[in-house]
Amino acid sequence: MIKITGYCHITDLLCAVNGKILLQPSPDSEHSWFRQIYNFADIQYPKFHKMDALAQAGVLGVELIRLFAARPMDFQDEGVDLVFANRYASAATDRRFQASYADHMSPSPAIFVYTLPNIITGEIAILKKWYGENTFVVMPEFDPGFFTSYIQRHIARGCEAVIGGWVQIDEENTEVFIFLAEPIPAEPIPAEPIQADDGAVRLGVRELLEIYQQHLS
Amino acid sequence: MMYIGAETMISPMGASTEENWKSMLANRSAIGWVDQVGLHHEKLPLARFDALTTDRRFHSLVFDCLQAVSQAIDASLLWHASTQVIVSATKGAVDDHLDRPFDGVMHPLQKAFDLKRLPLIVSNACISGVQAINIADELVAAGEAEHVIVIAADLASQFVINGFQSLYAISDKPCAPFDIARKGITLGEAAAGVVVSRNRGIFKEEPLSLLAGYSSNDANHISGPSRTGEGLVRAVRRTMARHQKQAADLDLLSVHGTATQYNDEMEAIAINRLGLQNLPLLSLKGYFGHTLGAAGVLETVATMQMLRHGVQLKSLGFEKLGTSQPLNVLANNKVKEFNCFLKTASGFGGGNAALMVEKI
Missing domain, CATH: 3.40.47.10 (Thiolase/Chalcone synthase)
Structure with a gap:
């Protein structure tokens, strides 16, 4: 049986793991909302600060699931496939890059390297030293059917886990939903019971949509 | 099939x-x-x-x-x-x-x-x-x-x-892929x-057989190729293993070959680690430039024409090898019936991917 063993939401209003709210943005903070989450979770990863918002969301999502859904993620280095999606690709960063050459005719290479949506998967791969498959797709809205069948296909061919989700971030809106899907033995081994209240959710199209909708619509 | x-x-x-x-x-x-x-x-x-x-x-x-x-x-x-x-x-x-x-x-x-x-x-x-x-x-x-x-x-x-x-x-x-005087992409x-x-x-015309493969991330750098070619080695190794192919089963490598110093060097290292350095190899960037998200399909299609017509085209823009490891870059068109090719691609974000196509 495949389960979503951990998941994370980040919106403009809150940050939650397995549905439970961890943090809400402080209007008085001198830091960006994502930096507030980074500080809250006590993540130590200096590369985070050079990333664009999409890549930061990916790193936060994976680290929050590891820390607050208590998933060790000690997978083999080729054992994890990554699949992310959104609607407008890297448009927010594209706009910043365009402004860098439109306004002062000196395009910023540091911004340009983030003008691809799949950089989020590259940053997660670097963070975790994972050599598995990475995919980024563009779709009009979160499609639980797409993700469910991707997870099923990849776990059926031997993946230990699939991490993925929806990451649509622009000036108006932050929609981040990141999940960890793993095969779990159908009958729990008595020594290591799968707690009913551990937050894990059996994988299915309806279930995936339901947990997505806990904090996103 | x-x-x-x-x-x-x-x-x-x-x-x-x-x-x-x-x-x-x-x-x-x-x-x-x-x-x-x-x-x-x-x-x-x-x-x-x-x-x-x-x-x-x-x-x-x-x-x-x-x-x-x-x-x-x-x-x-x-x-x-x-x-x-x-x-x-x-x-x-x-x-x-x-x-x-x-x-x-x-x-x-x-x-x-x-x-x-x-x-x-x-x-x-x-x-x-x-x-x-x-x-x-x-x-x-x-x-x-x-x-x-x-x-x-x-x-x-x-x-x-x-x-x-x-x-x-x-x-x-x-651009001059794999050439000693290469200076970057076109x-x-x-x-x-x-x-x-x-x-x-x-299919109106007889199709070919797709031996689909895998991708693998370098887990190394978002905009620079791995110095060891790790992701490319893994992607090709897994792809060949999936279809029980050895080096001797391949006839042609249609690689990424962007003509940047680092990319072509990375590919040369990976190809040698894979033991494929003696196979005829070409980059199609000299014909079409680097067409980014179109490249993988365009170059697969172009190489399918070579398979169909029994010609291995020269790697346009190449004259003298400019990588630290040996490669068998096609310097001239070669009329030769062949059976199977490997197509690879590598890109920003650290991605590498491979597939093979062979005759039915």
Whole structure:
């Protein structure tokens, strides 16, 4: 049986793991909302600060699931496939890059390297030293059917886990939903019971949509 | 068996596979000089269309390519419920519609062709095309689609020209993959398409056999190739193992070969680690430039023509080897019936992907 063993939401209003709210943005903070989450979770990863918002969301999502859904993620280095999606690709960063050459005719290479949506998967791969498959797709809205069948296909061919989700971030809106899907033995081994209240959710199209909708619509 | 066929190419060298193949066989290149296009208003070598209008150029390329592919199969398959269209692209319509670069190839494309399913867009930097074909295989193998049409397109937009120039990655001469004097990439634009299906009967011309593969991330750097070629080695190794292929079973390597110092060196290291250094090898960037999200499909289609016609084309732009490890780069066209080739791609974000195509 495949389960979503951990998941994370980040919106403009809150940050939650397995549905439970961890943090809400402080209007008085001198830091960006994502930096507030980074500080809250006590993540130590200096590369985070050079990333664009999409890549930061990916790193936060994976680290929050590891820390607050208590998933060790000690997978083999080729054992994890990554699949992310959104609607407008890297448009927010594209706009910043365009402004860098439109306004002062000196395009910023540091911004340009983030003008691809799949950089989020590259940053997660670097963070975790994972050599598995990475995919980024563009779709009009979160499609639980797409993700469910991707997870099923990849776990059926031997993946230990699939991490993925929806990451649509622009000036108006932050929609981040990141999940960890793993095969779990159908009958729990008595020594290591799968707690009913551990937050894990059996994988299915309806279930995936339901947990997505806990904090996103 | 998984079939791949109905292949189509639209490049500055021609609007059909036949026209493109004729030009390639004559070792002509789509690369020309374009005035005032660089950051400092200098002229640059580019493989750019000149006949298309600027409005909806990305969309029109995708539409034209899907139209052409549909003519090479039973066209009624387009509106079958079990047919999936995949679009492969990196920047889409970024110059015209920066805030929604792919909207024009989602619902409008579905509507225009009466597709039952929304097209799926794969945007995974320069491995998009190879990966899109591998995903097509995945969907058909899992029974989620009966036929998958993969359309890949990208433009040499001002956005990407400025970007690659900011990285000092654009050559001031037409690109020279694997050559000692290589100085970087030449950007190109094109569209290409294939159909992946288990049903041989849908193809008007005999298809080839797709031996789909895997991708692997370098887990090393988002914009620089791995110094050890780790991701590429893993992607190729897994792909060959999946189909029980040894080096001796391969006849040709159609690699990424962007002509940057670091990329070509990385590939040479990976190919030697894989023990494939004696196989004939070419990069197609000298013919089409680097067509980004179109490259994987375009170059698979171009190499399929070599397989069909029994010719291994020279790696255009190459004269003298400029990598630390040996490679057997094709210096001349070689008339030779052969059976199987490996196609690879590598890209920003650390991605690497591979697939193989062989005769039935």
